[in-house]
Amino acid sequence: xxxxxxxxxxxxxxxxxxxxxxxxxxxxxxxxxxxxxxxxxxxxxxxxxxxxxxxxxxxxxxxxxxxxxxxxxxxxxxxxxxxxxxxxxxxxxxxxxxxxxxxxxxxxxxxxxxxxxx
Amino acid sequence: xxxxxxxxxxxxxxxxxxxxxxxxxxxxxxxxxxxxxxxxxxxxxxxxxxxxxxxxxxxxxxxxxxxxxxxxxxxxxxxxxxxxxxxxxxxxxxxxxxxxxxxxxxxxxxxxxxxxxx
Numbered sequence: 001x002x003x004x005x006x007x008x009x010x011x012x013x014x015x016x017x018x019x020x021x022x023x024x025x026x027x028x029x030x031x032x033x034x035x036x037x038x039x040x041x042x043x044x045x046x047x048x049x050x051x052x053x054x055x056x057x058x059x060x061x062x063x064x065x066x067x068x069x070x071x072x073x074x075x076x077x078x079x080x081x082x083x084x085x086x087x088x089x090x091x092x093x094x095x096x097x098x099x100x101x102x103x104x105x106x107x108x109x110x111x112x113x114x115x116x117x118x
Numbered sequence: 119x120x121x122x123x124x125x126x127x128x129x130x131x132x133x134x135x136x137x138x139x140x141x142x143x144x145x146x147x148x149x150x151x152x153x154x155x156x157x158x159x160x161x162x163x164x165x166x167x168x169x170x171x172x173x174x175x176x177x178x179x180x181x182x183x184x185x186x187x188x189x190x191x192x193x194x195x196x197x198x199x200x201x202x203x204x205x206x207x208x209x210x211x212x213x214x215x216x217x218x219x220x221x222x223x224x225x226x227x228x229x230x231x232x233x234x235x236x
Binding site: 018038039043045046047050051054055058059061062063065066067068069070071072073074075076077 | 119120134156157162166168169172173176177179180181182183184186187188189190191192194195212
């Protein structure tokens with residue numbers, strides 16, 4: 001069920017690379033990767049779980065409210081993270097030239113569906 | 119010189135809160151904050167320096183190229199980070215309802231100017 005959502009999202013974005021539903025503990029629930037070169041989505045997810053936890057802790061320390069989204073843009077990959085709950089986030093990796101606005105839109109669209117099934 | 123750039127950027131965004139030019143070592147070069155409530159920009163900058171360093175390390179580990187931008191969206195504050203070099207980044211804090219696209223545009227516009235003066 002989750003995989004279908006992830007696949008739909010990634011396949012609808014030109015330059016979509018991979019999607020993952022993951023716990024902040026670094027354990028992935030589901031993932032989907034297009035057959036393209038690039039870092040392993042599980043590894044990306046684990047690194048994300050670590051850094052997003054740190055960002056969340058910083059947001060708490062600064063008292064700026066709950067963490068909603070994080071976008072990381074590197075030379076060869078862009079990663080969009082949408083926080084679902086205290087325990088889970090969903091992330092989408094796209095190529096730098098891909099439409100990040102559309103990916104974010106689809107991520108936001110899909111988030112409530114995934115959340116309701118978690 | 120830096121302060122003028124930061125001020126111009128923040129004042130041009132409705133809902134702009136503060137801007138900071140900072141070293142990854144957590145020492146700020148210059149900052150500008152509008153007279154609004156919110157967390158102290160120096161504290162935000164220090165937290166950012168820490169987490170952005172972690173994100174950069176993750177990007178290196180994943181071999182996805184150099185880190186360019188990070189956006190963090192929390193309930194009460196959105197922070198846009200633009201990496202200038204191995205040593206410095208510039209960040210802009212805006213309210214959640216502010217135009218993040220415009221803020222990002224201004225940040226990108228200003229980055230080369232600041233970089234040339236560093």
